[in-house]
Amino acid sequence: MFENKIALITGSSKGIGAAIAKELASKKCNVVINYNSDLTSALKVQEQCQKYGVQTLIIKADISKEDEIINMIEQIITTFGKLDILINNAGIAIDTLFEEKTKDNFMKTLDINLVGTFLVSKYASVYMLKNKYGKIVNITSTNGINKYFPMCLDYDASKAGIISLTHNLALQFAPYINVNAVAPGWVGTENELNNVDQEYIKLEEEKIFLRRIGTPEEIAKLVSFLVSDDASYINNEVIRIDGGTY
């Protein structure tokens, strides 16, 4: 389905990003695995992707640093000569009581989640526009729509910002790049389930119409559809994937 396509997935050494890299590779897409600190996990994802016979590239880059983003895009162009697909997945959440939330927390979250998504899109789009072909999916969250958690209000604001950014980028890059956003509800990544009380998980699952949290693979399947040519007329959309919630 994705023969000869090149996809960059930011923050893909684990969690949802890793699932997206593997899903795309399983559909014959060549993948660039971006990581910030965990090379061992990135290598594991690379090995799993290579099983599908695709080309892979691992690049270390902190998406809050503009020079590292520029280097990452240049490395992709030097290696593959183009970039077709970008998944802006990398993100952080800093959970602290409202009273303890600092300006530094807020700025760091915005810098990675929102400004990072803008900068990677800006530099990647140059090559997509040159080829008059591109697909971008930004990973936002239901927290950016109508789920509110004062402990991570900076995260929620960054994810709401990604929705606005998605609409602006879709307009800016028209008519050559489809830009969409995917808004997951609670997804059972290692990071999310670490040290979380089983009783709490059960209570939260009761609030979901499907009575369970999502899997990274379920998010990856939606993302891979959106960046495929089967979704060629889907643009400027925010698609919620949360099992059904109020």
Ligand code: NAD
């Ligand atoms: P995760 O923590 O497992 O993965 C996030 C990835 O981003 C990690 O690989 C991390 O190293 C990377 N990253 C963080 N800062 C970075 C930086 N400065 N530069 C490069 N990479 C960086 O989290 P996840 O649950 O897999 O989440 C992936 C995305 O999905 C995030 O944007 C998150 O906000 C979003 N999301 C997750 C859930 C959920 O419940 N898991 C729900 C909604 C949205």
